[in-house]
Amino acid sequence: MPTTEQTVAADRAAERPARLRAGASPLGDRAFEWLTLIMALSVFVLIAIIGYELARGSTLAIHKFHWHFLVSSDWDPGNDVYGALPFIEGTLVSSAIALVIAVPISIATAVYLTELAPLWLRQPLIMFIELLAAIPSVILGFWGMDVMVPWLHTHLFPALRGRLGFLPIFHGPDYGHGYSMLAAGIILAIMIIPIITSISREILRSVPGLQREAAFALGATRWEVTRIAVLGYAKRGLFGAVILGLGRALGETMAVTMVIGNAPQFLISLFAPGSTLASWIATQFTEAVSNLFYSALFELGLVLLGVTLLVNVLAQLLLKTFAGPSIKPQH
Amino acid sequence: MATANTPENAALTVRNLSIYFGGNHVLKNVSLDVAAKAVTAIIGPSGCGKSTFLRALNRMHELVPEARMTGDIRLFGDDIYARGIEPVAVRRRVGMVFQKSNPFPTMSIAENVTVGLRLNGAREKKFLVARTEESLRMAALWEEVKDRLHAPAISLSGGQQQRLCIARALAVQPEVLLMDEPASALDPLATSKIEDLVRELKRNYTIVIVTHNMQQAARISDFTAFFYLGELVEFGPTPKIFTNPSQKRTEDYVTGRFG
Amino acid sequence: MELLAFACAILVVMPLLLVFYHVLREGLSSVNLAFFTQVPAAVGEKGGGMANALVGTVVLIGQAALVGVPIGVLGGIYLSEYGGTKFNWWIRFAADILNGVPSITWGVVVYGLMVVPMHGSSALAGGVVLGLMMIPLVMRTTEEVLQLVPGGYREASLALGISKWRTIVQIVVRTALKGIVTGVLLATARIAGETAPLLFTAFGNLGWAHGLKEPIAAVPLVIYNYAMSPYPDWHRQAWAGALVLLLLVLFINIGVRFLTRDRFQQKI
Numbered sequence A: 001m002p003t004t005e006q007t008v009a010a011d012r013a014a015e016r017p018a019r020l021r022a023g024a025s026p027l028g029d030r031a032f033e034w035l036t037l038i039m040a041l042s043v044f045v046l047i048a049i050i051g052y053e054l055a056r057g058s059t060l061a062i063h064k065f066h067w068h069f070l071v072s073s074d075w076d077p078g079n080d081v082y083g084a085l086p087f088i089e090g091t092l093v094s095s096a097i098a099l100v101i102a103v104p105i106s107i108a109t110a111v112y113l114t115e116l117a118p119l120w121l122r123q124p125l126i127m128f129i130e131l132l133a134a135i136p137s138v139i140l141g142f143w144g145m146d147v148m149v150p151w152l153h154t155h156l157f158p159a160l161r162g163r164l165g166f167l168p169i170f171h172g173p174d175y176g177h178g179y180s181m182l183a184a185g186i187i188l189a190i191m192i193i194p195i196i197t198s199i200s201r202e203i204l205r206s207v208p209g210l211q212r213e214a215a216f217a218l219g220a221t222r223w224e225v226t227r228i229a230v231l232g233y234a235k236r237g238l239f240g241a242v243i244l245g246l247g248r249a250l251g252e253t254m255a256v257t258m259v260i261g262n263a264p265q266f267l268i269s270l271f272a273p274g275s276t277l278a279s280w281i282a283t284q285f286t287e288a289v290s291n292l293f294y295s296a297l298f299e300l301g302l303v304l305l306g307v308t309l310l311v312n313v314l315a316q317l318l319l320k321t322f323a324g325p326s327i328k329p330q331h
Numbered sequence B: 001m002a003t004a005n006t007p008e009n010a011a012l013t014v015r016n017l018s019i020y021f022g023g024n025h026v027l028k029n030v031s032l033d034v035a036a037k038a039v040t041a042i043i044g045p046s047g048c049g050k051s052t053f054l055r056a057l058n059r060m061h062e063l064v065p066e067a068r069m070t071g072d073i074r075l076f077g078d079d080i081y082a083r084g085i086e087p088v089a090v091r092r093r094v095g096m097v098f099q100k101s102n103p104f105p106t107m108s109i110a111e112n113v114t115v116g117l118r119l120n121g122a123r124e125k126k127f128l129v130a131r132t133e134e135s136l137r138m139a140a141l142w143e144e145v146k147d148r149l150h151a152p153a154i155s156l157s158g159g160q161q162q163r164l165c166i167a168r169a170l171a172v173q174p175e176v177l178l179m180d181e182p183a184s185a186l187d188p189l190a191t192s193k194i195e196d197l198v199r200e201l202k203r204n205y206t207i208v209i210v211t212h213n214m215q216q217a218a219r220i221s222d223f224t225a226f227f228y229l230g231e232l233v234e235f236g237p238t239p240k241i242f243t244n245p246s247q248k249r250t251e252d253y254v255t256g257r258f259g
Numbered sequence C: 001m002e003l004l005a006f007a008c009a010i011l012v013v014m015p016l017l018l019v020f021y022h023v024l025r026e027g028l029s030s031v032n033l034a035f036f037t038q039v040p041a042a043v044g045e046k047g048g049g050m051a052n053a054l055v056g057t058v059v060l061i062g063q064a065a066l067v068g069v070p071i072g073v074l075g076g077i078y079l080s081e082y083g084g085t086k087f088n089w090w091i092r093f094a095a096d097i098l099n100g101v102p103s104i105t106w107g108v109v110v111y112g113l114m115v116v117p118m119h120g121s122s123a124l125a126g127g128v129v130l131g132l133m134m135i136p137l138v139m140r141t142t143e144e145v146l147q148l149v150p151g152g153y154r155e156a157s158l159a160l161g162i163s164k165w166r167t168i169v170q171i172v173v174r175t176a177l178k179g180i181v182t183g184v185l186l187a188t189a190r191i192a193g194e195t196a197p198l199l200f201t202a203f204g205n206l207g208w209a210h211g212l213k214e215p216i217a218a219v220p221l222v223i224y225n226y227a228m229s230p231y232p233d234w235h236r237q238a239w240a241g242a243l244v245l246l247l248l249v250l251f252i253n254i255g256v257r258f259l260t261r262d263r264f265q266q267k268i
Helices: A004-015 A025-070 A085-116 A119-134 A137-164 A181-205 A209-217 A222-251 A254-259 A277-287 A291-326 B050-056 B087-093 B109-118 B125-138 B142-148 B158-171 B188-201 B214-220 B238-243 B248-254 C002-028 C033-037 C051-081 C085-099 C103-115 C123-147 C151-159 C164-192 C219-227 C232-260
Strands: B010-021 B024-035 B039-043 B067-075 B094-097 B176-180 B206-210 B223-228 B231-237
Touching: A025 A291, A025 C051, A025 C085, A025 C103, A025 C123, A025 C164, A085 A119, A085 A181, A085 A222, A085 A277, A085 A291, A085 C002, A119 A181, A119 C002, A119 C232, A137 A181, A137 A254, A137 C002, A137 C219, A137 C232, A181 A222, A181 A254, A181 C002, A222 A291, A222 C103, A254 A277, A254 C219, A277 A291, A277 C103, A291 C085, A291 C103, B010 B050, B010 B206, B024 B050, B024 B206, B024 B223, B039 B050, B039 B214, B050 B176, B050 B206, B087 B094, B087 C151, B094 B158, B094 C151, B109 B125, B109 B158, B125 B142, B125 B158, B142 B158, B158 B176, B158 B188, B158 C151, B188 B206, B188 B214, B214 B238, B223 B238, B223 B248, B231 B238, B231 B248, B238 B248, C002 C232, C033 C051, C033 C232, C051 C085, C051 C123, C051 C164, C051 C219, C085 C123, C103 C123, C123 C164, C151 C164, C164 C232, C219 C232
Parallel strands: B024 B231, B039 B206, B039 B223, B094 B176, B176 B206
Antiparallel strands: B010 B024, B010 B067, B223 B231
């Protein structure tokens, strides 16, 4: 026997406009979840595609040259013989130069921005640095060609040769007239400074205030606090930032192509023109005439991918284990 | 097990409710009846499970990843945890207002009130306009906002935003309204407005309110349930709980010996 | 010490100013009506413009957005609103790895994927490669922005009996819309300046492309080709192109910074 309450409730439920019962939510929910999941899985698909395409394109060259490809300096399209060594060396050296220049400057700037700069100056400086990162590589390369390379040829190289010419790296003629490994290193440095700076800044910001306070309480000066408490704690994260910058430098193409001289050689002298994996692929791809030539270029791409992947994975792990998901890698 | 009234005039009947979050046994074998068109207050010290209990009543605890429940909850006789019953359907009959008011920031006042209706398919303008006024009147907010229904909802004061959230919950015409410490973030004047509102609303709605403010519970509720460490210690008419409780722990709590 | 650090900060800012100044100086005089309305003159001859490259860049960006935005935004929604912690960690990791793949590699891959089967370069291939590059960028920025939406809004919406997918689309995404658009715009600015992936996909075109299956010109490609050429007139035009491209990129970057400063305050 239904009570008044139950009758009232039943009436109310019946009166409720049909529109409120509309909408098969469980179906919609499941469909939407599947849709977004498939889109998210695209990242795995893309990685697989990249690996597969490069491997497929390289098979010819891999079968022909085996691992000699990695240690041979013989790049001779006329005889259909290819070796990757000068480009591997060029990639590593140009990136090393970039790190040597960029790391001290970036970390010092990051420290300045988080610890030392007056508050009103911080946001504008940060904005400038982020705008620097936004400059397209081809424009930076064009500026490099037009402004930096001549300046290197007329000012910096003679000065370096004069003062430090006893070092083999600053020895020798610059028959590239400024187009050189050093030019590539400098332009790479300009490109990776923003990334290293911004990630380092976030790392330093995440250092708990307690570390600083404890150091101050012990009577340390401002610089000592920075050095011991902040930098010491942040070491792993900062290293990760540097490695991320390295990863970026290894893969950079356009700006390097426009200032490095594009010679299939690797010389000790930094004044000499050379090539990197990326710049050589960029300039040679349209010149390729034989299948083996193409395959060799694909294999260069595979080597480049392998090196950058390794470095990037290392960087990601360092950053994620330091600070967790709060640090977003900038690009 | 404590019940205060016979099942016939209960809006919600809870039997042997236990809730686990992963390995944690958060609610232990709770049974009670929530009286229809009355205010039932849930009190107890922090961490006693009162919020979890409230959320079990509209299946909101299921949002926690490893939540499990055993037991039975019936809304006017309907088992809300039966197989095939979607949580969404339950929540249209059992509404909720939260501690921190959360009107949707991209919508106006009017849009906030009708969002529950519109996002479930309601289209007719006349219907929506009428329901907007009705809900805002029931939430004692109409006079204050009737001239600016299209102003952003976040332009209201804290107390007004909370009343807007109440209007928003009422607009879908739930049978039961759950309130999780609705006034704890508000100043005393706004709080007393909310309390007056609750007294008005119980004429047409069943209300379950969680509060850490015992005096508030004493002021506005008809029945009170005292929770401690996940257990329902005592449940009964409010005057009895506060003046002559049966359990010593209840007495200790309401007299302030611990909290 | 402080002075040294300050000097470093200045050193960092200098290239931006030097580059901008030089681009402005070289390019300003060459940005004229012909630049915007004409196609390149015959090789070696003076005159002509970059109309086809400007249109080409727009076409490529448009295609890229069609690919990159839906996949990126929906993928970002999954990362933020669904999934388990371990699984999502791997997705994020993969996206971050993709963001580190050299741009030339993308070009080589799409070359093998599309240019070879299609027997030639095409605007389509160029659009696809840029779109694929956008996916991990947009996915990460979308996820981050959605995570900033307070959980209270989701709860309130669900408590009203609104289904989860509607809650996400009409409440959460709507609240985060400005941030999502910002992320998309920044990703667009990034790919607008990309050259390497286009070198053997879109390839470039001295005239108009008459369909997506033909090679197409793009501003960064033209800048590169003109810069590396021996013709002074092409150099001059390359600077004009660089100025237009740089202004576009800076405009978008500064613009979104200005817009996101506009944060609404919630009254207590």
